[in-house]
Amino acid sequence: xxxxxxxxxxxxxxxxxxxxxxxxxxxxxxxxxxxxxxxxxxxxxxxxxxxxxxxxxxxxxxxxxxxxxxxxxxxxxxxxxxxxxxxxxxxxxxxxxxxxxxxxxxxxxxxxxxxxxxxxxxxxxxxxxxxxxxxxxxxxxxxxxxxxxxxxxxxxxxxxxxxxxxxxxxxxxxxxxxxxxxxxxxxxxxxxxxxxxxxxxxxxxxxxxxxxxxxxxxxxxxxxxxxxxxxxxxxxxxxxxxxxxxxxxxxxxxxxxxxxxxxxxxxxxxxxxxxxxxxxxxxxxxxxxxxxxxxxxxxxxxxxxxxxxxxxxxxxxxxxxxxxxxxxxxxxxxxxxxxxxxxxxxxxxxxxxxxxxxxxxxxxxxxxxxx
Numbered sequence: 548x549x550x551x552x553x554x555x556x557x558x559x560x561x562x563x564x565x566x567x568x569x570x571x572x573x574x575x576x577x578x579x580x581x582x583x584x585x586x587x588x589x590x591x592x593x594x595x596x597x598x599x600x601x602x603x604x605x606x607x608x609x610x611x612x613x614x615x616x617x618x619x620x621x622x623x624x625x626x627x628x629x630x631x632x633x634x635x636x637x638x639x640x641x642x643x644x645x646x647x648x649x650x651x652x653x654x655x656x657x658x659x660x661x662x663x664x665x666x667x668x669x670x671x672x673x674x675x676x677x678x679x680x681x682x683x684x685x686x687x688x689x690x691x692x693x694x695x696x697x698x699x700x701x702x703x704x705x706x707x708x709x710x711x712x713x714x715x716x717x718x719x720x721x722x723x724x725x726x727x728x729x730x731x732x733x734x735x736x737x738x739x740x741x742x743x744x745x746x747x748x749x750x751x752x753x754x755x756x757x758x759x760x761x762x763x764x765x766x767x768x769x770x771x772x773x774x775x776x777x778x779x780x781x782x783x784x785x786x787x788x789x790x791x792x793x794x795x796x797x798x799x800x801x802x803x804x805x806x807x808x809x810x811x812x813x814x815x816x817x818x819x820x821x822x823x824x825x826x827x828x829x830x831x832x833x834x835x836x837x838x839x840x841x842x843x844x845x846x847x848x849x850x851x852x853x854x855x856x857x858x859x860x861x862x863x864x865x866x867x868x869x870x871x872x873x874x875x876x877x878x879x880x881x882x883x884x885x886x887x888x889x890x891x892x893x894x895x896x897x898x899x900x901x902x903x904x905x906x907x908x909x910x911x912x913x914x915x916x917x918x
Contacts, residue, residue: 574675575618575631576697580690582620582627591615596632603646609729610643611635620686627681629694633674638708638752640676642726644669646735647678654722657688658695659707662722670695673702710754710772713813715832720765723757737769737818744789745771746782758829761821768829769816776812783809786816793823811835 577584596615597604615632634640644660648669652662660671666685670677672695679685686694711724727733727747734741736755745753753771760766773779786792792805806826807816815833820826851859885893904911 574701575616580693582622582686584618585621586619589617605731609731610639627686630678632676637674637705640671640674641707642728643676644671645725646732655688657691672698675702714756718758720757725755727753749778750774760825764821766820767818771814773812779809779812779814783814
């Protein structure tokens with residue numbers, strides 16, 4: 548019996564371990580947009596993805612890559628390979644998309660987030676990231692849109708991160724945004740340390756983008772969003788102690804000057820700005836829509852006038868007197884009714900009552916005196 552339970556437990560654990568990659572495997576269709584599968588689906592576990600990623604293995608792990616599947620497709624003499632990454636949520640898929648995207652890819656009208664070149668394409672569909680590669684010509688945008696529409700009903704519909712809406716539009720280099728949920732990916736784009744100096748442990752999210760602030764000179768804007776203003780203030784104080792942010796007299800030798808400020812629950816840093824004026828002009832364009840409201844019920848109380856107090860006192864006294872009269876009449880009426888219908892059984896029972904007296908009064912107390 549124990550051996551049977553052991554093998555059943557082992558089988559269940561194996562199925563659970565393979566659940567996430569199997570989901571990605573089952574999502575790839577047999578055909579899309581005139582392209583037909585030319586081979587079986589190859590399943591990739593999270594470990595296999597990290598092994599093939601090499602130096603970027605920690606980044607794939609940081610974004611929460613749960614598994615992937617690869618499949619080859621053909622359309623006539625043209626061939627293409629499709630890799631489908633299954634990530635924890637749409638934010639992670641968008642982050643890995645920005646990490647894998649290069650300057651050679653241009654925005655494409657395929658899905659909410661998509662970029663493509665002649666032989667490569669990256670597409671985000673919910674928590675799924677599709678990477679398409681081809682030796683010559685990749686599938687057309689219409690064909691890839693057909694693939695994205697096929698996968699959409701099976702993807703996570705959680706909203707994408709909204710931090711990009713705070714990026715200033717002026718002088719922004721298109722396609723330069725990178726979204727981060729941990730320090731490893733951030734260090735690849737902004738080499739300021741591999742430790743968690745930005746505060747991702749406090750559920751922070753970050754976004755970088757390049758800006759053309761001077762001729763042939765770009766600066767990087769880093770936005771870090773925190774759950775509360777208090778966390779943002781604490782983390783910004785730590786950054787100011789660690790980095791030369793707006794230092795008087797310039798930065799120490801070998802270090803570049805950083806410019807930054809806290810905007811509500813966000814921290815903004817500018818790296819590589821040609822001067823303080825250019826950096827401040829960029830920082831001043833950042834606007835936060837955080838609003839603090841006081842929604843506790845409001846109560847107002849004022850003392851009544853002396854006339855109202857007198858009237859209410861008289862009214863209250865009258866009510867008490869009326870209540871006393873009603874109770875008295877009620878008790879007396881009850882006594883009369885009981886004596887009428889039950890004579891000598893409830894009241895007037897002087898022969899059944901014995902009174903102990905101290906004899907200090909001249910007149911003795913009789914039982915009927917109590918009634």
